[in-house]
Amino acid sequence: MTGRILVVGEARGGHLAEATLEAIGTARTLAGADAISGYVAGASAQGAAAEFARYGVSDVRWASDPALDDAAAGKVTPSVAAAADATGASLVLVGGTSFGRELTGHLAVRWNAAAATGVTDVTRDATGWQVRRPVFGGRATETRRLDGDRAVVALRPHAFPIAAEASLGPHVVPVDPVETPAGWREVRRLGTEAVAAGGGPSLTDASIVVSGGRGVRAPENFHLVEDLAVALGAAVGASRAVTDAGWRPGSYQVGQTGKAVSPQLYIAIGISGAIQHLVGMVSSRVIVAINSDGSAPIFKVADYGVVGDLFQIVPALTAEVRRARGM
Amino acid sequence: MEIVVCVKPVPEAETRLRVASDGKRLDVEAVKFVLAGYDESAVEQALLLKESVPGSAVTAVSYGPTPRTEEVLRAAIALGCDRAVWVEAAAGASDDPIDVARALAAAIRPLAHDLLLCGKQAGDDEAGLVAAALGELLGVPDFGYVTDLKWDAGRGRLTFRRSAETGVESWEAPLPCVIGLQQAWNDPRTAKLPAILKSRKAPIAKVTPPAVAAAGRSAAEKFELPPPRTGAKLIEYKTPDEAAQKLVRILREEAKVFP
Amino acid sequence: MARKFARTEMAPHAAECDRTARFPEEIYRKAYELGLMNLNVPADYGGSGLGSLEQCLIVEELAYGCAGMTTSIIANCLALEPILLGGSDEQKQRILTPFCAEYQLASFALTEPSGGSDAAAMRTRARREGDEYILDGEKCFITNAPHASLYTVFATVDPDKKHRGISAFVVPRSAKGVVPGKDEEKMGHRASSTGTVRFESVRVPARDRLGADGDGFSLAMRTLDQTRTPIGALATGIAQAALDLAAAYSLKRETFGKPIAEHGAIQIKLANMAQAVHAARLLTWHAAWTIDQGRKGTLESSIAKCFASDAALHVADEAIQTFGGYGYMKEYPVEKLLRDAKLTQIYEGANEIQRTVIARELLRAYQ
Numbered sequence: 001m002t003g004r005i006l007v008v009g010e011a012r013g014g015h016l017a018e019a020t021l022e023a024i025g026t027a028r029t030l031a032g033a034d035a036i037s038g039y040v041a042g043a044s045a046q047g048a049a050a051e052f053a054r055y056g057v058s059d060v061r062w063a064s065d066p067a068l069d070d071a072a073a074g075k076v077t078p079s080v081a082a083a084a085d086a087t088g089a090s091l092v093l094v095g096g097t098s099f100g101r102e103l104t105g106h107l108a109v110r111w112n113a114a115a116a117t118g119v120t121d122v123t124r125d126a127t128g129w130q131v132r133r134p135v136f137g138g139r140a141t142e143t144r145r146l147d148g149d150r151a152v153v154a155l156r157p158h159a160f161p162i163a164a165e166a167s168l169g170p171h172v173v174p175v176d177p178v179e180t181p182a183g184w185r186e187v188r189r190l191g192t193e194a195v196a197a198g199g200g201p202s203l204t205d206a207s208i209v210v211s212g213g214r215g216v217r218a219p220e221n222f223h224l225v226e227d228l229a230v231a232l233g234a235a236v237g238a239s240r241a242v243t244d245a246g247w248r249p250g251s252y253q254v255g256q257t258g259k260a261v262s263p264q265l266y267i268a269i270g271i272s273g274a275i276q277h278l279v280g281m282v283s284s285r286v287i288v289a290i291n292s293d294g295s296a297p298i299f300k301v302a303d304y305g306v307v308g309d310l311f312q313i314v315p316a317l318t319a320e321v322r323r324a325r326g327m
Numbered sequence: 328m329e330i331v332v333c334v335k336p337v338p339e340a341e342t343r344l345r346v347a348s349d350g351k352r353l354d355v356e357a358v359k360f361v362l363a364g365y366d367e368s369a370v371e372q373a374l375l376l377k378e379s380v381p382g383s384a385v386t387a388v389s390y391g392p393t394p395r396t397e398e399v400l401r402a403a404i405a406l407g408c409d410r411a412v413w414v415e416a417a418a419g420a421s422d423d424p425i426d427v428a429r430a431l432a433a434a435i436r437p438l439a440h441d442l443l444l445c446g447k448q449a450g451d452d453e454a455g456l457v458a459a460a461l462g463e464l465l466g467v468p469d470f471g472y473v474t475d476l477k478w479d480a481g482r483g484r485l486t487f488r489r490s491a492e493t494g495v496e497s498w499e500a501p502l503p504c505v506i507g508l509q510q511a512w513n514d515p516r517t518a519k520l521p522a523i524l525k526s527r528k529a530p531i532a533k534v535t536p537p538a539v540a541a542a543g544r545s546a547a548e549k550f551e552l553p554p555p556r557t558g559a560k561l562i563e564y565k566t567p568d569e570a571a572q573k574l575v576r577i578l579r580e581e582a583k584v585f586p
Numbered sequence: 587m588a589r590k591f592a593r594t595e596m597a598p599h600a601a602e603c604d605r606t607a608r609f610p611e612e613i614y615r616k617a618y619e620l621g622l623m624n625l626n627v628p629a630d631y632g633g634s635g636l637g638s639l640e641q642c643l644i645v646e647e648l649a650y651g652c653a654g655m656t657t658s659i660i661a662n663c664l665a666l667e668p669i670l671l672g673g674s675d676e677q678k679q680r681i682l683t684p685f686c687a688e689y690q691l692a693s694f695a696l697t698e699p700s701g702g703s704d705a706a707a708m709r710t711r712a713r714r715e716g717d718e719y720i721l722d723g724e725k726c727f728i729t730n731a732p733h734a735s736l737y738t739v740f741a742t743v744d745p746d747k748k749h750r751g752i753s754a755f756v757v758p759r760s761a762k763g764v765v766p767g768k769d770e771e772k773m774g775h776r777a778s779s780t781g782t783v784r785f786e787s788v789r790v791p792a793r794d795r796l797g798a799d800g801d802g803f804s805l806a807m808r809t810l811d812q813t814r815t816p817i818g819a820l821a822t823g824i825a826q827a828a829l830d831l832a833a834a835y836s837l838k839r840e841t842f843g844k845p846i847a848e849h850g851a852i853q854i855k856l857a858n859m860a861q862a863v864h865a866a867r868l869l870t871w872h873a874a875w876t877i878d879q880g881r882k883g884t885l886e887s888s889i890a891k892c893f894a895s896d897a898a899l900h901v902a903d904e905a906i907q908t909f910g911g912y913g914y915m916k917e918y919p920v921e922k923l924l925r926d927a928k929l930t931q932i933y934e935g936a937n938e939i940q941r942t943v944i945a946r947e948l949l950r951a952y953q
Contacts, residue, residue: 098491098492108543135453234586257917265584
């Protein structure tokens with residue numbers, strides 16, 4: 001096993017996707033810059049290919065065949081496999097987008113290799129790769145060994161920092177065109193529509209919930225909670241005090257006599273943490289509390305807390321979230 | 328149209344998770360297994376297509392140990408699948424998703440199959456690899472994250488939409504192919520009692536899994552529940568902006584829950 | 587499937603129907619569509635043809651969701667059982683098949699204002715006139731009466747013969763002179779509908795009489811032999827729901843620095859509740875199994891119904907106690923369970939009568 005890593009990139013409008021930048025960053029924590037190669041496909045990906053160097057990966061394999069522009073993962077697989085052979089990579093890393101996950105399945109079969117998706121941590125020891133990943137909706141974490149000469153890993157998006165910039169000179173190597181697998185020849189992509197911004201997810205389905213409590217003080221302030229929810233793509237909840245006071249309908253209530261939610265992230269704003277509320281949200285994977293009272297019971301069950309004035313903290317947080325998400 | 332739908336038994340959503348004595352996996356003692364949620368959508372889609380394309384049949388296929396796999400196949404039959412094939416896994420057999428895909432492919436190859444339907448991912452390991460792996464194994468195109476699946480009989484093409492990060496893509500493809508469905512854009516039906524009673528006696532074809540080709544494999548090493556909460560880590564800050572930046576960074580890099 | 591239906595379709599509406607005493611017809615229709623009604627009717631006539639144990643498994647799951655809705659759902663089984671036990675093949679075909687073919691409700695009309703437990707003293711008269719009977723009288727506390735399309739009615743053709751003078755009839759709501767009363771306001775089971783039904787010179791053709799004249803009382807008793815056990819299951823469902831609520835709450839609620847589940851007083855309470863629930867379930871299953879073996883099972887089913895209903899009341903009571911002040915508030919789901927449990931001690935044979943039956947059956951073995 002050479003320990004060489006191939007980072008498979010996705011091009012978005014001539015640039016590398018953020019998920020790819022995260023994968024590059026991860027690769028750089030696992031190997032030196034000279035042991036990492038990049039890959040990207042499509043005639044329109046030339047700019048993206050050159051971008052690898054900005055993040056410390058100078059050896060880039062570019063399959064410039066126009067047939068591979070915006071192609072489905074199965075169609076791109078033979079080309080990726082050729083690049084992995086050419087670079088002698090033993091680990092293929094890809095951002096866990098829909099493309100990345102599908103590619104992982106294809107490559108793993110092709111090489112009869114170990115694979116994992118949704119990975120939040122990758123390490124290497126003497127015998128091979130180890131990955132950690134959330135399972136059961138994030139309620140547990142499993143660690144898996146990846147054995148064999150090669151492994152394919154798709155990283156959970158937004159779980160790794162983006163690579164630091166480094167100014168290297170790009171060295172782009174063309175990948176010879178590979179024949180399109182027969183079954184794909186009559187497949188056609190007809191178009192793409194941008195995602196329309198719709199109403200937020202429902203409280204019980206949402207993977208992120210932002211809730212407000214009595215600390216919000218008045219119904220006209222509740223929009224602070226809702227603005228943060230919109231920025232995060234989250235559902236909005238409320239404590240019983242808020243719904244009893246009529247600031248929001250009863251359907252917003254999270255708690256013993258309201259809804260029980262268990263999202264990946266629960267942000268409790270101006271909520272003291274009475275048990276009747278806790279019962280409805282304590283099984284959330286990560287809980288953040290924002291409250292001016294440092295002794296509020298909510299801080300005992302939260303994972304992270306900000307003790308302070310929510311009227312200052314929450315708007316700042318909303319702005320920072322929007323900035324981080326490029327909104 | 329001969330439709331094959333892959334189904335998996337998974338612990339029901341309300342299961343209280345416990346670590347098995349070997350520390351490597353979920354303790355399945357007294358755990359109730361049900362048809363995976365996304366698979367319910369796949370079965371529903373299969374049945375809708377069967378009902379709209381005359382002369383179609385649906386076969387449910389599953390890989391797994393006794394008795395949960397058999398029960399899930401019977402649940403699929405109770406919903407309306409015509410046949411069921413069970414690739415019986417020995418206790419302690421590999422749970423590597425690629426091994427699973429190989430086992431399913433071996434069972435599917437001898438069947439007439441025009442369209443293979445899978446759920447997006449199972450509610451337990453959430454690997455989401457089966458559809459793509461089956462595509463590679465069977466040498467047919469595969470598409471995941473699909474909604475709005477329609478069959479255009481006149482042109483002999485499937486049309487569908489695919490949810491990707493960049494937006495919603497529209498595609499068309501000929502048969503045979505593998506489709507991995509996005510959840511809950513259809514409303515899965517509930518099996519009625521008479522069908523449930525009948526499914527108890529339905530025949531299920533059993534297939535032995537292929538010998539595992541030793542090469543690369545993923546193996547479970549540890550299964551951990553989150554540690555009990557000991558109180559919030561309070562973020563220190565001088566300005567609200569600093570608090571916001573620190574929190575967002577923590578949510579991204581430490582907690583890994585940033586959207 | 588029953589569990590999923592109970593938890594996703596019934597339970598979310600239980601509190602609202604309890605508060606407003608609404609009869610959730612849409613939920614009953616769904617239960618019918620899924621095959622959860624008419625459980626005891628053989629598949630040949632359009633029912634689900636389940637044995638006693640299978641019925642108990644389903645009924646307990648449904649009752650866990652809402653006892654009141656379950657009462658209305660299984661009331662069809664009670665009303666149709668006399669036809670299964672005492673009807674001719676012709677009657678079963680003529681009456682059951684069309685009834686089960688679509689969503690309909692039926693009522694078992696035995697109880698009267700002047701006699702509930704003392705059923706033999708009923709006053710509803712059936713006077714023979716040629717090929718017909720003229721039915722006059724009033725029944726009360728009849729489940730589904732305001733909504734039923736079919737009534738199984740017990741009436742006396744000869745009061746002097748007491749219980750040997752009672753006959754059983756199947757009467758459609760559409761018959762002239764059938765007057766269903768309004769919904770009564772009840773303590774519990776408020777999603778179920780209960781009321782009077784009056785028969786004012788209703789003409790009933792002789793071919794709608796079940797069995798011979800004088801067979802009615804025995805038919806009613808044999809019916810109750812079959813339906814007692816599912817009531818045990820219903821009570822068990824209520825008790826399990828109460829236990830689950832109390833146990834989960836006790837782990838979260840803290841007093842004196844720790845969850846109340848760590849206080850001995852609560853642990854003993856929960857342990858007693860758990861024993862009661864398990865015992866109720868097993869007594870019910872044993873009775874159901876006995877009946878499925880083809881035996882009469884009167885002793886077993888009486889014990890099951892009596893024990894399970896008493897257990898449900900006690901467990902619900904203790905569950906409220908576990909919740910403390912919150913348990914007394916209507917906003918919390920636990921006080922409804924006590925109100926629902928109470929009825930299980932009264933209907934389908936009051937527990938005082940059950941004890942009489944138990945004693946009688948018991949002593950029979952020693953004579």
